[in-house]
Amino acid sequence: DQQVKQNSPSLSVQEGRISILNCDYTNSMFDYFLWYKKYPAEGPTFLISISSIKDKNEDGRFTVFLNKSAKHLSLHIVPSQPGDSAVYFCAASGAGGTSYGKLTFGQGTILTVHP
């Protein structure tokens, strides 16, 4: 199932710089997108989401951009901190109703922020 793809398995960034994590999707029915952060042996922790009616959503250091025509979204973390080091998952879901909770996840990108 390759409906949601995170093509970069890992990303290494210097503390204070911007981290940009990318995600592509193929299913045009997806209209709600979420980013989760995950540490080993823990559950995914919600970071930020965006609805398909928007192209940007910002929450503190985290901003998600959505390009519907390109079926692409990205998560920007500015400034990056060592505590941001984790696996980041992009997830997508369809319209409301029963399909909402059926999240389709990407493979994840391991972010390492160096002090």
Next chain:
Amino acid sequence: EPEVTQTPSHQVTQMGQEVILRCVPISNHLYFYWYRQILGQKVEFLVSFYNNEISEKSEIFDDQFSVERPDGSNFTLKIRSTKLEDSAMYFCASSYGTLGNTIYFGEGSWLTVV
């Protein structure tokens, strides 16, 4: 902050045995889910549950799986006869509503079938 709690954190079981994984969703949430992640693979949707019935299930969720909300607080996943390939981290999740509502995940229950 409210959280989804899961027990056990780790269970080892013999092939063919029944396993019940337990979850306490966030108290005012109405929608409940199970996901799993096999080591090295993606997090995969198993089932969603609302109003005491299954809303949607994936192909993985076959007849050996069942879910139940036995009381007002617990949400369980039962695997009737475990197979080696059921070894995975199982995540319970919940949300208050549907579109626009965040889905919160528990810490996971690591199931090892031997």
